Amino acid sequence: MSTIYPEERRLATVMFADIQDFTPLADQLDFEEISDLVKEIWLRVDTIIEAYGGYIDKHIGDAVMAVWGVLHAQEDDAERAVSAALALQTSLNEYAKQSPRPGASELKMRAGINTGLVLSGYVGLRGEYTVMGDTVNVTSRMEQAADPGCVVISESTYRLVRGLFRLRRLPSLSLKGKTAPLQAFLVEGSLDQPNGLRYRGGGGLQTHMVSREAELTRLETLYRQVCNTKSPLLALVTGEPGIGKSRLLMEFSSQLDVDEPSLTLIPARGLAQAAKVPFFLWKLLWHNRFMVSDNDPPDSARDKFLHGVQKIWGQRLGPASALEAAHLIGNLTGMEWPGSPYLASFKDDPEALVKRAYELNRELIRRACFTGPTILLLDDLQWGDNGSLEMILYLLQPAPDPMPLLILAGARPELLRRQPSWAEVAQVITLGILPTNAETVAAAYPDLKFLPEELRVELVQRADGNPYFLEEMVKTLMQMGLIGSNATNQEIASGIRERLPESLQAVLQSRLDSLSPETRAVAELASVVGRVFWVGAVVAAAHQRIGTTPLTALSTNPEPVIQEALRQLVQAEMAFPRTGSVFAGEQEYIFKHSLLREVAYRLLPHKYRRQVHLTVANWLNQRVGQDFKVIVADHLEQAGAYLRAAQEFDLAARYSISRGANEEAAWLQAHARELRTKPPVASGPLSGSGILPKLAGK
Numbered sequence: 001m002s003t004i005y006p007e008e009r010r011l012a013t014v015m016f017a018d019i020q021d022f023t024p025l026a027d028q029l030d031f032e033e034i035s036d037l038v039k040e041i042w043l044r045v046d047t048i049i050e051a052y053g054g055y056i057d058k059h060i061g062d063a064v065m066a067v068w069g070v071l072h073a074q075e076d077d078a079e080r081a082v083s084a085a086l087a088l089q090t091s092l093n094e095y096a097k098q099s100p101r102p103g104a105s106e107l108k109m110r111a112g113i114n115t116g117l118v119l120s121g122y123v124g125l126r127g128e129y130t131v132m133g134d135t136v137n138v139t140s141r142m143e144q145a146a147d148p149g150c151v152v153i154s155e156s157t158y159r160l161v162r163g164l165f166r167l168r169r170l171p172s173l174s175l176k177g178k179t180a181p182l183q184a185f186l187v188e189g190s191l192d193q194p195n196g197l198r199y200r201g202g203g204g205l206q207t208h209m210v211s212r213e214a215e216l217t218r219l220e221t222l223y224r225q226v227c228n229t230k231s232p233l234l235a236l237v238t239g240e241p242g243i244g245k246s247r248l249l250m251e252f253s254s255q256l257d258v259d260e261p262s263l264t265l266i267p268a269r270g271l272a273q274a275a276k277v278p279f280f281l282w283k284l285l286w287h288n289r290f291m292v293s294d295n296d297p298p299d300s301a302r303d304k305f306l307h308g309v310q311k312i313w314g315q316r317l318g319p320a321s322a323l324e325a326a327h328l329i330g331n332l333t334g335m336e337w338p339g340s341p342y343l344a345s346f347k348d349d350p351e352a353l354v355k356r357a358y359e360l361n362r363e364l365i366r367r368a369c370f371t372g373p374t375i376l377l378l379d380d381l382q383w384g385d386n387g388s389l390e391m392i393l394y395l396l397q398p399a400p401d402p403m404p405l406l407i408l409a410g411a412r413p414e415l416l417r418r419q420p421s422w423a424e425v426a427q428v429i430t431l432g433i434l435p436t437n438a439e440t441v442a443a444a445y446p447d448l449k450f451l452p453e454e455l456r457v458e459l460v461q462r463a464d465g466n467p468y469f470l471e472e473m474v475k476t477l478m479q480m481g482l483i484g485s486n487a488t489n490q491e492i493a494s495g496i497r498e499r500l501p502e503s504l505q506a507v508l509q510s511r512l513d514s515l516s517p518e519t520r521a522v523a524e525l526a527s528v529v530g531r532v533f534w535v536g537a538v539v540a541a542a543h544q545r546i547g548t549t550p551l552t553a554l555s556t557n558p559e560p561v562i563q564e565a566l567r568q569l570v571q572a573e574m575a576f577p578r579t580g581s582v583f584a585g586e587q588e589y590i591f592k593h594s595l596l597r598e599v600a601y602r603l604l605p606h607k608y609r610r611q612v613h614l615t616v617a618n619w620l621n622q623r624v625g626q627d628f629k630v631i632v633a634d635h636l637e638q639a640g641a642y643l644r645a646a647q648e649f650d651l652a653a654r655y656s657i658s659r660g661a662n663e664e665a666a667w668l669q670a671h672a673r674e675l676r677t678k679p680p681v682a683s684g685p686l687s688g689s690g691i692l693p694k695l696a697g698k
Contacts, residue, residue, distance in 0.1 A: 010073070010118055011069055011073070011118075012118045012131060013067070014081075014116075014136050015081050016142070017066075017110070018111075019041065019063070019107055019109055040095070041092070048087045049084055051084075052080045053080050054067065054080065054081065063143075065136075066081070068081045070131055075576075078115050079160070079161050083190070085113060110147065110148050110149060110150050112145070114138050114139040114156065116134070116135035118135050118136060138154065138182065141173075141176055142173065152185070152186055153167075154182060158258075165187050167188065170186050208445075209444075210467075211434050212251075212431075215248055219252045230402035232403050234427065235429065236411060238412065238413055238428060240413070241595055242466045242469055243431045243467065244431055244467040245379070246380075249408060253408065260373065262373065264371065264372065264375070266289055267285075269378075270380040270381055270382065271532055272594070273531070275383045275384075275385060276668065277627055277628065278661035279388050279661075281378060282361070291308075293581060293582065294623065294625065295583045295623050309326040312368050313364065318363070324360065327342045328356055328360050329360055329361050332357040334625055350658055351660050358391060362394060362395055366403045369402070374404065374406070375408055376407045376408065378392070378407065378409040379410045381409045381411035382411045386663055387659065392407055393421075409426075416428070434463075434467060434470070435465070437457060438456035441457075441459055448474070455489065469507065472504065475572075477492070477496070480495050508595060511572070512596075519568045523569060523603075526575070526591075526600070527597050527601035532589070533589055533590075534588055535562065536586050537615075538562055539559055540619045541615045541616060542562060573592060610640050613636070617632050617639060617644075620635065621648075626652075627655055630668065641681070642675040643676065643680070646675040649675065
């Protein structure tokens with residue numbers, strides 16, 4: 001018996017693709033040749049669409065309509081649709097070159113892709129399953145307006161796939177039946193190094209950034225200043241948690257990424273769990289750029305790093321070589337270079353080594369600017385280590401050589417309290433709360449315009465003008481079935497006034513509580529790892545017999561349940577997979593917000609946290625080098641394994657000294673001495689040698 005799917009409104013990505021010059025070719029062929037031609041082409045087309053997870057809605061002559069997000073939704077439906085369209089073009093081009101049929105070499109495919117709400121269900125006497133609505137109509141007209149051989153996407157799709165493809169903004173399209181012009185983008189291909197600058201919001205609703213026009217204009221002015229003066233500049237966006245710093249950075253940099261083809265964008269994010277790792281931000285920045293993973297074989301890691309430096313360094317001669325730059329910059333970020341003559345000359349003078357590495361790092365970035373302006377996008381800078389922050393300031397020092405570099409950073413206010421001198425050297429942009437009026441909600445969530453004005457005002461006032469709080473309340477109402485359904489205004493009003501929690505933390509806990517028990521348990525285990533976490537670490541924790549959590553009853557193979565839980569977390573927009581990973585072969589995820597991670601962590605009872613921290617510490621210790629020992633040490637301390645933690649903190653201190661990070665080293669040594677005075681844990685799996693508890697079922 002075939003599955004019957006309900007009639008429902010769904011967020012979907014729709015693609016229309018049309019083969020150009022098919023009709024003239026058909027006029028030259030007899031009926032049988034046309035039939036064979038159609039079969040050959042559609043076999044290729046259908047195979048590709050299905051391989052990328054699309055649902056083939058219908059064939060219409062020489063066109064096909066496909067949909068992603070119906071039947072079964074994936075968090076990357078829009079990405080799959082765009083990838084499928086590019087693959088279709090490649091396949092048709094290959095067919096056109098190889099086909100012996102007269103005129104086949106002239107065939108080209110154009111495609112239009114759009115994302116939005118559709119109504120899915122069955123129509124006609126034969127009960128054909130299809131999707132309908134304005135999203136479908138707009139997609140069809142976009143395809144018709146596209147040039148042959150082009151893939152054109154709407155702004156709603158662009159918001160979901162930016163950072164993954166080379167995109168170019170097109171002139172606005174005037175489509176039949178639409179009063180306002182449609183912003184469209186041309187997809188020129190996939191990015192070799194995806195930067196992951198995406199924002200998913202609203203759980204099926206369109207989500208727009210609002211009331212930040214002045215800030216965007218200011219950033220645009222600063223960027224133009226960098227381009228004109230060809231001098232480095234630091235722009236610091238600051239504000240309280242949830243106020244929209246990351247969103248502003250992403251919106252602005254993504255806009256430039258599309259409009260400025262010569263721009264080089266290099267992102268990195270500070271992490272609380274790595275705040276004491278010397279030069280961690282620069283390690284992330286360069287290792288991500290050069291696709292180096294922490295557990296790559298040493299020779300492979302060195303080859304990747306050296307090749308990446310050489311590619312940027314180029315052939316232009318200077319007082320230093322790419323080899324010296326790779327050795328000294330790589331060493332600063334934790335890479336070992338046995339037998340390096342460049343490092344040997346600084347063997348007894350780590351401070352001189354750091355100074356020289358600063359100079360070479362600046363020269364490497366200056367050379368990255370040869371092809372056009374460069375942006376270092378550094379988010380959550382309040383967790384940057386001292387060495388990383390000093391390196392940023394070093395880049396701003398006056399120099400005779402041109403360097404069109406914009407350092408675009410986001411940080412909480414505590415960064416300026418910790419580094420007051422930054423207020424003097426940076427262009428500081430402080431984000432305030434959103435306007436507490438009905439227009440704010442309507443602009444942020446166009447699909448909520450149907451709500452009465454007083455309810456929209458009530459929502460934004462409850463959020464205290466905090467964008468993250470507002471978004472989480474909207475998602476909570478959706479989970480209650482009050483948005484995106486047939487709920488009355490009275491029912492929605494009742495839900496807002498009687499069922500919505502009063503604080504952001506309470507809303508986040510409510511959202512976590514709405515998940516399945518297994519998914520919530522996985523979120524709790526992941527939160528112990530940190531805001532950034534790895535599937536392998538969560539699996540290791542799940543193997544433990546931890547209290548009465550839903551994972552206790554799992555067999556020795558919890559991976560399928562964890563993967564399904566992660567899929568649900570992504571679908572609920574609580575965590576997202578990251579492009580690349582610190583560890584090769586380990587899928588890396590990040591919680592949507594640090595506040596969400598903190599709430600999930602508080603849900604795990606204190607009596608179980610120590611065991612999970614110990615498991616994570618042992619998992620990490622098998623994979624990290626000396627530079628990450630401080631993270632291992634922190635987990636051991638949280639586990640109550642104080643002597644082992646002290647040993648790891650001492651190792652981390654030695655590493656810091658070798659990299660010239662003396663301030664961090666002094667703190668680590670003092671903390672290790674303090675831990676040695678603490679009494680050992682009295683009982684439980686941590687009281688012995690610190691060996692991992694026996695794995696469940698083993």
